[in-house]
Amino acid sequence: MLKAIGKSINIRVSGYASSKIPIVVIGNTPIKRTYYAKVDYLRKAGIIQRFYSVNPDPLDTRNSDNIKSTPQRGFLRIDRVSELYEDLRNIMEGNGEFFSSMLSKRELGRIIEIANREPTYERKAEKFLELLRGI
Numbered sequence: 001m002l003k004a005i006g007k008s009i010n011i012r013v014s015g016y017a018s019s020k021i022p023i024v025v026i027g028n029t030p031i032k033r034t035y036y037a038k039v040d041y042l043r044k045a046g047i048i049q050r051f052y053s054v055n056p057d058p059l060d061t062r063n064s065d066n067i068k069s070t071p072q073r074g075f076l077r078i079d080r081v082s083e084l085y086e087d088l089r090n091i092m093e094g095n096g097e098f099f100s101s102m103l104s105k106r107e108l109g110r111i112i113e114i115a116n117r118e119p120t121y122e123r124k125a126e127k128f129l130e131l132l133r134g135i
Contacts, residue, residue: 001025001035001051008048012098016133019098022091023048028055030066031075039074046098049091051075052084097125101132 004025056079115128
């Protein structure tokens with residue numbers, strides 16, 4: 001799991017071209033309880049769109065951590081192949097775009113104000129990302 005997180009971050013910071021690439025991690029085991037908040041945060045932050053376990057019935061059936069999903073669906077156990085296809089389709093059709101920055105509130109407010117002058121939500125988003133990236 002840690003290796004997948006590191007690789008995903010490396011992809012995200014490699015350049016703006018990677019901002020539209022959905023990243024999913026497919027494994028065959030459930031995640032430990034200590035990772036629940038982390039995988040949900042990584043999903044919310046846009047680093048990784050989903051962690052999957054494609055094993056609905058791990059050998060250690062006494063494992064209480066064999067959950068269906070975390071609260072924010074950063075992790076999802078796949079019980080049927082159709083579930084995986086449907087969730088991946090939703091991710092792909094979501095048309096998300098990753099962005100991050102470390103700006104002062106003043107500079108961020110200036111960017112938001114300029115972007116807000118655009119006529120549509122889509123143009124506001126495009127302008128915001130252009131300004132954020134210094135394009």
